Amino acid sequence: MKLIQLTEVGSTNTWLKQHRAELCHGDAVTAFKQTEGRGRMGHVWLDDDGMLPLSVLLHKPSAPETVTLAAGAAVCAVLAELVGEEVMIKWPNDIVFRGGKLCGILCESVCERDSIDIICGVGVNIAQSAEYFTSMGIPHGCSLMSAAGIAPDRIQLATALAERIAQYSERSFSELYNEYKARCITLGREVRLISGDTERTAFAEDIAQSGFLICRDENRRFEVNSGEVNVRGLWGYV
Numbered sequence: 001m002k003l004i005q006l007t008e009v010g011s012t013n014t015w016l017k018q019h020r021a022e023l024c025h026g027d028a029v030t031a032f033k034q035t036e037g038r039g040r041m042g043h044v045w046l047d048d049d050g051m052l053p054l055s056v057l058l059h060k061p062s063a064p065e066t067v068t069l070a071a072g073a074a075v076c077a078v079l080a081e082l083v084g085e086e087v088m089i090k091w092p093n094d095i096v097f098r099g100g101k102l103c104g105i106l107c108e109s110v111c112e113r114d115s116i117d118i119i120c121g122v123g124v125n126i127a128q129s130a131e132y133f134t135s136m137g138i139p140h141g142c143s144l145m146s147a148a149g150i151a152p153d154r155i156q157l158a159t160a161l162a163e164r165i166a167q168y169s170e171r172s173f174s175e176l177y178n179e180y181k182a183r184c185i186t187l188g189r190e191v192r193l194i195s196g197d198t199e200r201t202a203f204a205e206d207i208a209q210s211g212f213l214i215c216r217d218e219n220r221r222f223e224v225n226s227g228e229v230n231v232r233g234l235w236g237y238v
Helices: 012-022 064-083 130-135 144-148 154-169 173-183
Strands: 003-009 028-034 051-059 088-090 094-097 100-112 115-125 190-195 198-207 213-216 221-224 228-231
Touching: 003 012, 003 154, 012 028, 012 051, 012 100, 012 115, 028 154, 051 154, 064 088, 064 094, 064 100, 064 115, 064 144, 064 154, 064 173, 088 173, 100 144, 115 144, 115 154, 130 144, 173 198, 190 213
Parallel strands: 003 028
Antiparallel strands: 028 051, 051 115, 088 094, 094 100, 100 115, 190 198, 190 228, 198 213, 213 221
């Protein structure tokens, strides 16, 4: 794989979309600073050089419908090896360490005729202080430095993440199912499901082989595929 290093970029995902024709599966781009980052559900990634932005090109992944979960498992595994302790996943792919959000992931598809590529964007909080997250109104945020006292080499971490994401994208979700489920902190908790202007509470019971979140409310058992899921008892309902 090839890692392209930029000083500053609007969005690593956008940059990779614009240059993907020149690149191969597993190639990635990172930057010291990202000024127009995006998250799931239209959320904005903060403009801060304490974060490591990384985007990885996944060319014709074998299971594009579950690649976002595979990416979550890959990132979780790399970060767990780095900190030497448990790192968890808040379904579908927020990375949680010691009760705080350490990393977010946004996968975007690019389709051409019968071909599909996935741009996997990752934002790892590396160097921000606990005071930084408090001042930004993100009390559940954490970084490798604030939570673990670790200051990794940015390029080594970006390389390890890109390689693992590319590897995991070539596996079916059934192969990753047990690993993903064991790390999913959402299970066994009450969740709030938000879709547009509607919301409801339910209990997160399991992960389906499809990657859907299996929930139960007072009426029935059902599966959730999209929409915002917030976990009570982890970050309240933030």
